Amino acid sequence: MTRHLSSFGIRLLVIAVLLAIWQLWTKSSGSIYFLPPFTILADMRTQWFDGPVSHLWLTSDAIGNVLPSLGRLLVGWAAASLAGIALGLAIGRVRLFAELAEPIVHFGRAVPAPTLVPVFLVLLSIGTPMEVATIAFGVIWPVLLNTIDGARAVHPGHLETATAFRLGPVQRLTSVILPSAAPKILAGVRLALSLAMVMMIISEFIGSTDGIGREVLTAESNFQVSVLWGVAVLLGLLGVLLNLAFGLLEHQVLKWQRTAA
Numbered sequence: 001m002t003r004h005l006s007s008f009g010i011r012l013l014v015i016a017v018l019l020a021i022w023q024l025w026t027k028s029s030g031s032i033y034f035l036p037p038f039t040i041l042a043d044m045r046t047q048w049f050d051g052p053v054s055h056l057w058l059t060s061d062a063i064g065n066v067l068p069s070l071g072r073l074l075v076g077w078a079a080a081s082l083a084g085i086a087l088g089l090a091i092g093r094v095r096l097f098a099e100l101a102e103p104i105v106h107f108g109r110a111v112p113a114p115t116l117v118p119v120f121l122v123l124l125s126i127g128t129p130m131e132v133a134t135i136a137f138g139v140i141w142p143v144l145l146n147t148i149d150g151a152r153a154v155h156p157g158h159l160e161t162a163t164a165f166r167l168g169p170v171q172r173l174t175s176v177i178l179p180s181a182a183p184k185i186l187a188g189v190r191l192a193l194s195l196a197m198v199m200m201i202i203s204e205f206i207g208s209t210d211g212i213g214r215e216v217l218t219a220e221s222n223f224q225v226s227v228l229w230g231v232a233v234l235l236g237l238l239g240v241l242l243n244l245a246f247g248l249l250e251h252q253v254l255k256w257q258r259t260a261a
Contacts, residue, residue: 032225033225035226041233043230044230044234047059048062048066048230048234049062051063064210065211066234068210069200069211069212070238072131072132072200072203073135073197075132075135076131076199076200077136080135080139080196081140081143081192083136085185087147088143088147088150088151089147089151091105091144091148091151092148092151092152092181093151093177098148113134114138117130117202117203117206120134126209130203131200131211134199134203135196138195138196138199138202139193140192142191143188143192144188145188146184146185146187146188147185150182150183151177153181154176154177154181161176162176182253183254189246190243190250193242193243194239197235197242200213201235205217212234216231
């Protein structure tokens with residue numbers, strides 16, 4: 001416990017030192033492109049976190065842009081994760097399906113997701129469905145590939161034990177294959193969460209009526225340097241919070257492995 005607190009204190013000290021260096025350097029340089037961190041944080045508070053208590057201190061700008069972006073990110077990531085796990089298990093365990101589907105998988109993963117944004121725009125028009133589809137297509141691949149690898153790496157002894165106990169296909173899947181493949185699956189899902197934030201911004205660059213990506217384009221066209229820095233900091237904070245939340249979930253899901261070890 002003491003060691004964890006000491007490590008946490010060291011990390012806070014490093015962050016404080018870096019912020020101090022950033023503050024002093026930007027103040028002395030006087031550059032209009034590199035703003036002091038406290039100026040950026042003050043502008044962020046005014047723009048997004050200066051609302052009424054009834055709205056959890058969120059301003060109308062945050063409610064109208066940050067929350068929709070976060071919703072699209074989570075929906076696209078969840079859809080890609082579910083589809084990637086289902087397809088990955090099928091490809092990893094069914095040889096005929098693997099022979100048919102793997103060439104398509106390798107072709108699809110080689111296509112840069114941003115190049116398909118105009119395609120989704122034509123098929124789904126401007127709006128949330130297009131943005132969610134772009135996010136889902138861009139992030140499904142690490143989940144799919146890790147699930148395939150995890151499903152194929154199940155220990156043969158575990159499968160033989162399942163056969164000896166005459167477990168049915170559903171029991172074999174839920175009691176043997178999924179638990180064995182869970183670490184690799186969750187690693188892919190975690191990577192997909194990071195990619196989802198990138199794809200969220202890209203999907204909102206084209207024809208979006210709201211969202212963080214649209215805020216970036218508006219700030220760029222109006223030369224609002226403080227807003228651009230604020231968006232970068234906000235995305236970093238969102239990434240840290242989402243990663244921490246997923247880490248807690250992963251810790252609970254894989255608790256049985258630590259107990260077994």
